[in-house]
Amino acid sequence: MPVSTPFARQCEHLPADLADKPVGSVRLIRADLVRWQKILNGNGWGTPYWAHKDGGTGWTVLQRLVFDEECVAAGTPTQDGFAQKLLGPVINAFATPDQKAEHIPRILKGERLWCQGFSEPSSGSDLASLRTRADRDGDHYIVNGQKIWTSYAHESDWIFLLVRTDADAKKQAGISFLLVDMQTPGIAVRPIRSIDDCHHLPERDVL
Ligand SMILES: Cc1cc2nc3c(=O)[nH]c(=O)nc-3n(C[C@H](O)[C@H](O)[C@H](O)COP(=O)(O)OP(=O)(O)OC[C@H]3O[C@@H](n4cnc5c(N)ncnc54)[C@H](O)[C@@H]3O)c2cc1C
Numbered sequence: 001m002p003v004s005t006p007f008a009r010q011c012e013h014l015p016a017d018l019a020d021k022p023v024g025s026v027r028l029i030r031a032d033l034v035r036w037q038k039i040l041n042g043n044g045w046g047t048p049y050w051a052h053k054d055g056g057t058g059w060t061v062l063q064r065l066v067f068d069e070e071c072v073a074a075g076t077p078t079q080d081g082f083a084q085k086l087l088g089p090v091i092n093a094f095a096t097p098d099q100k101a102e103h104i105p106r107i108l109k110g111e112r113l114w115c116q117g118f119s120e121p122s123s124g125s126d127l128a129s130l131r132t133r134a135d136r137d138g139d140h141y142i143v144n145g146q147k148i149w150t151s152y153a154h155e156s157d158w159i160f161l162l163v164r165t166d167a168d169a170k171k172q173a174g175i176s177f178l179l180v181d182m183q184t185p186g187i188a189v190r191p192i193r194s195i196d197d198c199h200h201l202p203e204r205d206v207l
Contacts, residue, residue, distance in 0.1 A: 029155075030113060087160050128175070
């Protein structure tokens with residue numbers, strides 16, 4: 001790899017004790033994810049997949065592919081894929097200015113890790129059958145239900161949830177996307193031990 005490429009320069013910032021950690025472990029611990037995110041952000045690469053106007057690098061798809069390949073080749077930790085690839089683009093496209101101000105800087109700095117609350121015990125491939133519901137109560141929602149296979153739920157600060165907000169609509173409609181603080185009273189996270197003897201796929205109740 002020529003040292004003049006930005007990717008080579010980035011490798012110089014990869015602490016030796018973080019290199020190749022993903023190869024040796026199924027999941028990185030929170031501290032590693034946060035540390036690597038801060039290093040990337042400090043070099044202007046906090047969100048490699050986002051447009052310039054949203055605070056990202058503005059890279060083309062090909063450039064992102066090169067970045068990903070070089071990171072794997074260098075043995076870097078991953079970033080918070082939920083925040084970077086799933087939640088971030090939704091916030092950038094649809095959130096209010098207040099929501100952006102609340103969440104975007106924290107994603108960039110690695111101060112807030114996210115998990116994805118889509119799957120339910122009886123709603124996997126057929127996600128439109130999800131039953132977790134959110135009822136409007138003034139300026140709040142009351143959420144009731146259960147999610148499962150929620151990767152990183154035990155290490156995340158916030159979760160983006162798919163919930164049913166209109167029980168009368170056809171099942172593919174009436175679903176809303178809520179951003180929820182994992183410290184909200186009533187949330188319970190339980191580990192599910194997988195075949196690799198890790199427990200990175202918790203289930204969670206919202207009561
Ligand atoms: C490592 C891992 C991490 C995950 N992390 C998350 C997460 O963070 N957040 C989250 O929300 N979800 C997560 N999931 C859940 C995942 O995204 C899927 O929703 C879930 O695995 C599929 O649902 P299920 O396991 O209930 O299987 P089911 O949907 O019940 O499917 C069981 C079997 O039936 C087959 N099948 C289903 N429907 C049909 C059909 N119509 N025709 C033919 N065959 C069919 C499937 O292919 C499968 O073999 C994770 C899953 C894994 C494995």
